[in-house]
Amino acid sequence: MSLQHILLGIIAEPKSGYDIKQEFDSSLKHFWFAELSQIYPALKKLVADDLARVEGVPSDKGPDKKLYSRTDAGTQALIDWLHTGPATSPVRHGFLGQVFFMGTQKDREAALKFFKELKAHYQARYAALQAVEAGWKAQCPTYPDGLGDDDFFMQMTLDAGLRFQRSYMDWCTNSIDRIKSRYHD
Amino acid sequence: MSLQHILLGIIAEPKSGYDIKQEFDSSLKHFWFAELSQIYPALKKLVADDLARVEGVPSDKGPDKKLYSRTDAGTQALIDWLHTGPATSPVRHGFLGQVFFMGTQKDREAALKFFKELKAHYQARYAALQAVEAGWKAQCPTYPDGLGDDDFFMQMTLDAGLRFQRSYMDWCTNSIDRIKSRYHD
DNA sequence: CCGAGCATGTAAGCTGTTACATGATTAG
DNA sequence: CTAATCATGTAACAGCTTACATGCTCGG
Numbered sequence: 001m002s003l004q005h006i007l008l009g010i011i012a013e014p015k016s017g018y019d020i021k022q023e024f025d026s027s028l029k030h031f032w033f034a035e036l037s038q039i040y041p042a043l044k045k046l047v048a049d050d051l052a053r054v055e056g057v058p059s060d061k062g063p064d065k066k067l068y069s070r071t072d073a074g075t076q077a078l079i080d081w082l083h084t085g086p087a088t089s090p091v092r093h094g095f096l097g098q099v100f101f102m103g104t105q106k107d108r109e110a111a112l113k114f115f116k117e118l119k120a121h122y123q124a125r126y127a128a129l130q131a132v133e134a135g136w137k138a139q140c141p142t143y144p145d146g147l148g149d150d151d152f153f154m155q156m157t158l159d160a161g162l163r164f165q166r167s168y169m170d171w172c173t174n175s176i177d178r179i180k181s182r183y184h185d
Numbered sequence: 186m187s188l189q190h191i192l193l194g195i196i197a198e199p200k201s202g203y204d205i206k207q208e209f210d211s212s213l214k215h216f217w218f219a220e221l222s223q224i225y226p227a228l229k230k231l232v233a234d235d236l237a238r239v240e241g242v243p244s245d246k247g248p249d250k251k252l253y254s255r256t257d258a259g260t261q262a263l264i265d266w267l268h269t270g271p272a273t274s275p276v277r278h279g280f281l282g283q284v285f286f287m288g289t290q291k292d293r294e295a296a297l298k299f300f301k302e303l304k305a306h307y308q309a310r311y312a313a314l315q316a317v318e319a320g321w322k323a324q325c326p327t328y329p330d331g332l333g334d335d336d337f338f339m340q341m342t343l344d345a346g347l348r349f350q351r352s353y354m355d356w357c358t359n360s361i362d363r364i365k366s367r368y369h370d
Numbered sequence: 371c372c373g374a375g376c377a378t379g380t381a382a383g384c385t386g387t388t389a390c391a392t393g394a395t396t397a398g
Numbered sequence: 399c400t401a402a403t404c405a406t407g408t409a410a411c412a413g414c415t416t417a418c419a420t421g422c423t424c425g426g
């Protein structure tokens with residue numbers, strides 16, 4: 001049920017489905033993502049529920065853009081969501097399932113390779129978030145606490161992303177060391 | 186697609202759907218979970234694919250138990266999964282979406298309340314994992330590196346869980362401090 | 371006797387993914 | 399001319415949740 005609410009958050013300024021997809025793929029992807037085929041019907045439903053309105057405007061390229069913006073009822077629905085308490089649905093980590101059963105296979109080199117790949121994956125994500133942070137720093141010399149009220153909370157999610165990736169990387173590093181000292185020394 | 190593989194991992198020893206549900210709810214829930222209504226059909230499919238076999242045995246209470254165990258093909262399918270590389274499907278964090286748009290609402294006390302609730306949530310999860318760890322420590326005096334080969338990897342997922350919860354808690358603590366010093370000082 | 375735990379499942383519905391379908395403009 | 403980007407969607411399918419359905423046994 002969260003996609004509807006996140007879309008409400010995004011359309012504080014008028015945006016098209018295509019615009020929203022690009023935001024997911026750039027700045028929002030560390031905590032949410034969605035395919036266009038999911039975004040378009042979701043936006044339609046917001047309009048049907050009177051939480052958003054549409055306006056068609058001609059585009060430079062391609063067909064008309066449909067710009068969605070939230071209604072007062074939409075803003076209220078968003079605020080209500082913020083008051084329902086933290087949305088902490090349990091998470092499925094496939095890679096932890098793999099580690100849990102890693103002992104089934106006796107090839108310790110494969111285990112090392114697994115953790116090295118995982119570490120590389122999180123390093124890449126970490127670097128991407130650092131690049132986003134560098135952009136913010138360049139725009140605001142008093143980053144992070146000199147940010148405006150809206151940006152202050154948005155930066156907190158970036159901070160969370162950076163912390164979580166570091167935590168994954170640290171676990172990988174430590175696991176690699178433990179496997180090495182158990183089987184190679 | 187991971188549930189099938191995780192079930193294959195679990196049925197190294199013969200287990201019923203009901204048994205498996207209990208394992209998810211106790212020791213496995215920090216990285217995976219599933220409902221009985223999802224587990225039963227999934228086990229049937231493993232049998233249809235010749236990755237598992239069933240044996241009905243009478244139960245003390247209630248109807249016969251159906252004990253599932255994996256075939257050689259099932260063991261191979263599990264090992265193949267371990268060799269496909271880390272299963273790192275991107276994760277959706279509803280609570281980060283809420284923080285991202287927290288600025289929509291001007292009530293700073295509500296923001297503090299939100300983070301305090303979130304912190305309490307992760308503290309509870311952390312305490313649960315610490316209890317699991319205490320059980321392991323009681324059973325094995327040389328915990329964690331004196332564990333057997335299978336347990337060694339299983340403990341790694343517990344270590345991951347503890348690290349990740351700590352990371353969430355630290356972020357909450359830090360965010361609470363930042364909100365306080367921004368709006369209350 | 372009643373509720374909790376044991377033990378099995380089916381069905382409807384929601385969410386999300388992958389594949390398919392269309393068509394304009396612009397850069398190479 | 400061709401590929402990429404812009405811009406909209408639909409349809410089929412897979413995965414997961416919630417609700418429903420059945421029946422036994424044991425403790426209070």
